[in-house]
Amino acid sequence: MMSTQFYKLKIKDVKKETSDTVSITFDVPNELREKFSFTSGQYLTLKAMIDGEDVRRAYSLSTAPYENEWKVAIKKVENGTFSTYAQHLKKGDELEVMAPTGNFTANSTTPKNYVLFAAGSGITPIISIAKYLVNANDSNKVTLFYGNKSERETIYKLELDELAKNYSHINIVYIYSRQDFDNTLLKGRIDSAKIEALYNEYLANEEVNEVYVCGPEEMIFAVKNFFASKGVDDKHIHFELFNTSNSKKEEAEIDESEEITSHVTVIIDDEEFEFDLSSKGKNILQAAQDEDADVPFSCKGGVCCTCKAKVLEGKAKMDLNYSLDPEEVEEGFILTCQAHPLTKKLVVSFDEY
Numbered sequence: 001m002m003s004t005q006f007y008k009l010k011i012k013d014v015k016k017e018t019s020d021t022v023s024i025t026f027d028v029p030n031e032l033r034e035k036f037s038f039t040s041g042q043y044l045t046l047k048a049m050i051d052g053e054d055v056r057r058a059y060s061l062s063t064a065p066y067e068n069e070w071k072v073a074i075k076k077v078e079n080g081t082f083s084t085y086a087q088h089l090k091k092g093d094e095l096e097v098m099a100p101t102g103n104f105t106a107n108s109t110t111p112k113n114y115v116l117f118a119a120g121s122g123i124t125p126i127i128s129i130a131k132y133l134v135n136a137n138d139s140n141k142v143t144l145f146y147g148n149k150s151e152r153e154t155i156y157k158l159e160l161d162e163l164a165k166n167y168s169h170i171n172i173v174y175i176y177s178r179q180d181f182d183n184t185l186l187k188g189r190i191d192s193a194k195i196e197a198l199y200n201e202y203l204a205n206e207e208v209n210e211v212y213v214c215g216p217e218e219m220i221f222a223v224k225n226f227f228a229s230k231g232v233d234d235k236h237i238h239f240e241l242f243n244t245s246n247s248k249k250e251e252a253e254i255d256e257s258e259e260i261t262s263h264v265t266v267i268i269d270d271e272e273f274e275f276d277l278s279s280k281g282k283n284i285l286q287a288a289q290d291e292d293a294d295v296p297f298s299c300k301g302g303v304c305c306t307c308k309a310k311v312l313e314g315k316a317k318m319d320l321n322y323s324l325d326p327e328e329v330e331e332g333f334i335l336t337c338q339a340h341p342l343t344k345k346l347v348v349s350f351d352e353y
């Protein structure tokens with residue numbers, strides 16, 4: 001099971017990256033370094049009590065393991081409880097932080113041709129992956145396409161320029177949707193037509209081995225479809241969804257069939273919690289929390305995978321799933337923040353991982 005434990009970490013540095021984004025670097029003491037070791041692309045879950053509510057959010061690390069730094073960028077989102085709170089954090093403050101986790105990771109063994117796409121704050125796991133890849137092997141070829149409204153709003157622009165200066169095997173291409181300049185190729189949003197144009201200009205005739213993409217859903221699908229059409233196998237196209245919209249969640253249909261009441265058993269840390277739950281009611285995570293089970297969660301949006309558990313008996317259905325891969329679903333894993341029972345008896349365990 002993923003550990004639900006939080007550790008108090010001191011903030012070592014806060015930096016304003018753009019007008020609406022701060023980066024926060026944590027001081028990880030020696031005794032926690034092993035616990036906080038990570039793979040590029042993983043995230044931290046931060047927790048704070050804000051107006052009496054336990055608020056948690058997942059933020060990808062933007063540093064690479066070799067840097068020995070734990071840095072995240074937090075972009076202020078409209079009405080975002082945590083991101084608004086985070087803009088006022090300062091050096092020396094303490095935050096509760098869960099050890100790094102996540103499946104959107106890169107692992108460089110043999111030299112490959114990597115193509116990375118990021119939009120806006122989606123750069124955070126991507127810059128970590130880019131740094132790792134260029135540092136891991138001089139023969140890796142890395143091309144990063146990074147979309148923003150304008151240069152001023154580009155998070156980590158200086159750091160990326162520095163990276164490109166230090167490593168000749170990375171090419172970083174900035175695409176701006178609102179910048180006033182004449183380059184039609186580099187102006188606009190990263191949609192299907194733009195992806196094709198960028199590919200033709202920067203990668204034509206090259207065999208692309210691995211694709212990493214982080215940003216909004218439309219961009220992810222456009223990148224996936226394009227590279228699938230170029231023969232890149234699905235398992236080499238890795239994505240992390242940022243900016244998931246809750247409206248989608250409301251639209252999602254759980255089940256056309258009639259409502260049933262399920263007797264649900266949730267197992268966590270060898271403890272069992274039992275309750276009745278309607279197939280059309282709240283999700284399993286919420287229901288377990290209402291029973292005071294200390295279940296792990298972060299995004300509650302089907303993105304981060306923190307709430308993953310395994311169905312041991314019965315069946316459940318998810319509204320959304322942006323993080324489990326088909327094999328995991330096949331094995332019976334669910335995102336409990338998205339799952340509802342479909343059978344009269346359901347046993348779900350957080351202890352299988």
Ligand code: FES
Pocket residue numbers: 296297298299300301302303304305306307308323335336337338
């Ligand atoms: S809490 Fe993030 S996927 Fe469920």
